[in-house]
Amino acid sequence: MRDAVTTLIRNYDATGRYLDQDALDSLRGYFDTGMARVQVATMISANAAEIVKGAASKLFETVPELIRPGGNAYTTRRYAACLRDMDYYLRYGSYALVAGDFNVLDERVLQGLRETYNSLGVPIAPTVVGIQIMKAMIKGKAADVGIEESSFVDQPFDHMLRELSEVSV
Numbered sequence: 720m721r722d723a724v725t726t727l728i729r730n731y732d733a734t735g736r737y738l739d740q741d742a743l744d745s746l747r748g749y750f751d752t753g754m755a756r757v758q759v760a761t762m763i764s765a766n767a768a769e770i771v772k773g774a775a776s777k778l779f780e781t782v783p784e785l786i787r788p789g790g791n792a793y794t795t796r797r798y799a800a801c802l803r804d805m806d807y808y809l810r811y812g813s814y815a816l817v818a819g820d821f822n823v824l825d826e827r828v829l830q831g832l833r834e835t836y837n838s839l840g841v842p843i844a845p846t847v848v849g850i851q852i853m854k855a856m857i858k859g860k861a862a863d864v865g866i867e868e869s870s871f872v873d874q875p876f877d878h879m880l881r882e883l884s885e886v887s888v
């Protein structure tokens with residue numbers, strides 16, 4: 720598992736270079752948003768259950784077929800699996816937010832996920848909608864506590880969205 724600092728050092732070490740101005744600039748960007756990243760992650764921890772439940776209700780309002788007979792989230796077991804997956808995306812998203820790096824998402828969440836979903840018939844498009852709703856909720860809550868510039872919140876969630884929506888070859 721890597722973070723913004725270890726990834727950078729790893730790249731420089733691979734070619735035996737000292738850190739240069741580009742390296743320092745990229746680290747400055749990370750450290751400048753450091754406290755805000757931790758603040759948002761703390762806010763996510765304190766509101767995780769509410770965020771997952773709220774985003775799931777909104778998703779099921781938007782795509783009601785999911786919880787009707789024949790829908791993938793129909794039956795208590797599958798409904799619970801769906802909410803649990805949303806909770807995974809939120810929790811790992813909060814780790815990646817603090818790490819400033821997607822590696823934890825790639826290693827722990829995204830590897831093999833599309834194949835698993837496809838083999839179980841879990842629809843990807845509404846999963847993408849669910850993650851988008853959570854992202855919007857987090858940005859809204861960040862703005863409530865005065866964090867207006869929250870593009871660093873988009874990054875890990877957009878990465879999951881991109882990787883999930885990627886067209887299979």
Ligand SMILES: CCC1=C(C)/C(=C/C2=NC(=C\c3[nH]c(/C=C4\NC(=O)[C@H](C)[C@H]4CC)c(C)c3CCC(=O)O)/C(CCC(=O)O)=C2C)NC1=O
Pocket residue numbers: 785790791792797798800801802804805807827828832835839841842845846849
């Ligand atoms: C930490 C990394 C990690 C992830 C991401 C993960 C996902 C994951 N979701 C699964 C199932 C599932 N995922 C869903 C999710 C949904 N169905 C819908 O209609 C909605 C669109 C969506 C919720 C937003 C459902 C319903 C199942 C159960 C499918 C089934 O067994 O038929 C499964 C199959 C095994 C199981 O049921 O536990 C995995 C591995 N597991 C992991 O360890």
